[in-house]
Amino acid sequence: MLSDWISIMTYRSSLLIRLISAFRTFSVAVGVSAAAMLLLMLSAARASATDATAQAASRPCAFSDAEFDPRSDVHALDRYREAIAQLLKQEKFVELDCLADAARSGKTRFPGGGWKLRNLYIGLEEPRPGHPTQEDWQQHLELIERWTRTNPQSITVPIALAQSYISYAWDARGDGFSNTVSDRGWKLFGERIAKAKTILDDASALASKCPDWYIGMQQVAQGQSWALPKATELFKQAVTFEPAYQYYYRSYATYLLPKWSGEEGDAARFAEQSANRVGGEAGDALYFLIAEKIVCACEDAEFAHFSWPRLQSGFAALEKKYGSSLISVNSFALMAANSSDWVVADSAFKRVGDNWDKETWLTEAWFKQNRDSAAQVAPMIIRIRASRKEALANMQTPEGQAYLKIVEQKLAVFEQPCLKDSNGDQTRYEMELSVGEKGNAELAQSEQHQNAFSNCVMRGLYQSFLKKETPFPPPPHASYWLLLELDRATFAASAK
Secondary structure, three states: OHHHHHHHHHHHHHHHHHHHHHHHHHHHHHOOOHHHHHHHHHHHHHHHHHHHHHHHHHOOOOOOOOOOOOOOOOOHHHHHHHHHHHHHHOOOHHHHHHHHHHHHHHOOEOOOOOEHHHHHHHHHOOOOOOOOOHHHHHHHHHHHHHHHHHOOOOOHHHHHHHHHHHHHHHHHHOOOOHHHOOHHHHHHHHHHHHHHHHHHHHHOOOOOOOOHHHHHHHHHHHHOOOOHHHHHHHHHHHHHHOOOOHHHHHHHHHHOOOOOOOOOOHHHHHHHHHHHHHOHHHHHHHHHHHHHHHOOOOOOHHHHHOOHHHHHHHHHHHHHHHOOOHHHHHHHHHHHHHOOOHHHHHHHHHHHOOOOOHHHHOOHHHHHHHHHHHHHHHHHHHHHHHHHHHHHHHHOOHHHHHHHHHHHHHOHHHHHHHOOOOOOOOOOEEEEEEEOOOOOEEEEEOOOOOOHHHHHHHHHHHHHHHOOOOOOOOOOOOOEEEEEEEOHHHHHHHHO
């Protein structure tokens, strides 16, 4: 290699001497100084090199992401990230810069709305696949350092390096509770987060800018436990730079969780405020994307503060704008299950099929348990809703209103024994009651969770059904549906 390099340099020197000699001969003939002519030739060479660079930049990248389709493959994004990691291992630095520049300038997204740029950085943030060893980490960091030397003006490289150090810091800390982290673990965590911040600070001086620079800094803010006002200011700067980069909102919402710097309900309120600020379908889609980061297959109270109707609107808006993604459908199914909307959940599970997402559900057992529950409960709820619709229609007629008043009076026989058992429950409860042709209680049902008072009343109606009693007068027609409100407080007051 050294002899080849010397030969090339010798050739270049010889060529330069011949060029200068030619310039001198030419200058005598035309009266132009050799220095001036050399300057002209060098300028032309630089212009030619610039044109070549521009042409190279205008050519499409060799790597194609066409095979990574989240619409039909739940693992598509993870496979894309692994492919990006493989390009790094192969030291295809020019190609990586090409891909990042194209994703950045084009603001391109995968179906479902995920930015290609963010997924590229995820592919570069740690050794893939599997659980990296310390040797894996060292090789990974050395590769990115080598990339830095080949293109010191690249904005992609320092961000990838900084985010790798952040992931390396969490590798030292571990995933356990803070009181389980060793002193050495904390020391390495702090050093690596600080290293990442220094890299990002230095990168801010580069001419090129990138929206993911702020993601790296948000990760630093979380790792260094910045005060909330400082983290909020960083978030505002990020959104000003690229308002549509949903990851800023997701990162900040995470920071607002009680385990970091917020209180219960803060993340949901932030999501609502952000969605309202954006407005329209785009705001609803953002609301869903933020909640997608918060919802989990665990006992987490924060998701309960999100509006389920708005999440449904947001999911529909997201698919309308960017198409479907099996990962988002998995998230939507989990949201529906956590919201106890088993009809919507069942529909989402049918779309998921066997393509369950491990990051969403954590275990296949939990996925199947929720899927099977939805399949069992959804048909019953559909029947309840149909009965409710029929009951509401009956109550719109004069005969239905008259019959309802009679049934409400007769129902006191079932309500009276339940006053003592309900322990002062003040919750109102709606149920649908089907009255048979002879005035017997055929079926009582509701979508609502039962309270003590309603449970006692429904138990009394069921006992009446078993005894074949007819506590009500014959209805306008057989299997007549009524909508009844059970209110212990109102009944107790009227019974005095």
